[in-house]
Amino acid sequence: MEIEETIIEVEMEDEAIPAPIPKEPPKILRLEECVVNRIAAGEVIQRPVSAVKELIENSLDADSTSISVVVKDGGLKLIQVSDDGHGICYEDLPILCERHTTSKLSKFEDLQSIRSMGFRGEALASMTYVGHVTVTTITMGQLHGYRATYRDGLMVDEPKACAAVKGTQIMIENLFYNMAARRKTLQNSADDYPKIVDLISRFAIHHTHVSFSCRKHGAGRADVHTIATSSRLDAIRSVYGVSVARNLMNIEVSDTGPLNSVFKMDGFISNSNYIAKKITMVLFINDRLVDCGALKRAIEIVYTATLPKASKPFIYMSIILPPEHVDVNIHPTKREVSLLNQEFVIEKIQSVVGSKLRSSNESRTFQEQVRTTYLTVA
Secondary structure (H helix, E strand, O other): OHHHHHHHHHHHHHOOOOOOOOOOOOOOOOOOHHHHHHHHHHHHOOOHHHHHHHHHHHHHHOOOOEEEEEEEHHHOOEEEEEEOOOOOOHHHHHHOOOOOOOOOOOOHHHHHHOOOOOOOOOHHHHHHHHOEEEEEEEOOOOOOEEEEEEEOOEEOOOOEEEOOOOEEEEEEEOOOOOOHHHHHHHHOOOOHHHHHHHHHHHHHHHOOOOEEEEEEOOOOOOOEEOOOOOOHHHHHHHHHOHHHHOOEEEEEEEEEOHHHOEEEEEEEEEOOOOOOOOOEEEEEEOOEEEOOHHHHHHHHHHHHHHOHHHOOOEEEEEEEOOHHHEEOOOOOOOOOOEEOOHHHHHHHHHHHHHHHHHHHHHHHHHHHHHHHHHHHHO
């Protein structure tokens, strides 16, 4: 019996799986430039609203006072942004859409004091790698404008003279035509045009000196239409409606933090009468539209604790900090920034918001008590 078991063990050992033959490590290759550029473009221009944001910021950097946006098929067929800014010089058109060409800075240290919205010189180039771009522009003093088309970062032909109105018009057609998976995903999405409308609405209530419009291609009526105004509240009323504007309270903060980090904040926050299903937070830091999850959570905590029934507020805030205290170069789409002494800034804003809400709520409670007393006596 023992002999048979030994034989079985030997046979099992003979049938054991052979050791794998070691493979050579995969060879590292240098990607072709066109592949690198297309990969980078897909990160910068993630969806149509990304392209619209970049183009609007370019228009704002060009000192425009009027910006209009036309969109077709959620931005996949057409995005057209027109402004009345200073235009683009004829001499700059050949390199306009090359990667890392920009008028915003010339050396890395310039980022420490950057005030423009753009600075990397990637956005227009990225658009040409995932769409067909046409630029029409005229500068002050010119008798006519010029039109140029771009593909893969390069100008296709010499700029052609054409009739033009003041400023620049940039048209992107067939966005993501060469990225089948993304285009198919976006075609099945119904929220891209609403995202664009929401984006322009946010710009409109901050840049009140600029007129904004946004409409679908072929539509007679604009979904966003604002005129320049000196009143922030009027801009909010025009974009978000009377029911929002009448339930807002002005709020201001000014303080000096550690390392003399002076900051100012002004804006509007909703009162206890504002009821919504989700929070609306519009945040600009040094005139740059950004997200800040930590600040948003801090404010939600205050509302939940103070006004449980109105815990999904409307918030508009504009924070001004020294440019050297804001790192704008931490996100591919510039959606986020990093602040020096961020915790101090958030704690200060949270404290002031809490005080404003408590005083407002106490005043409302007192008014209700007075009204109840009056009705009882009557």
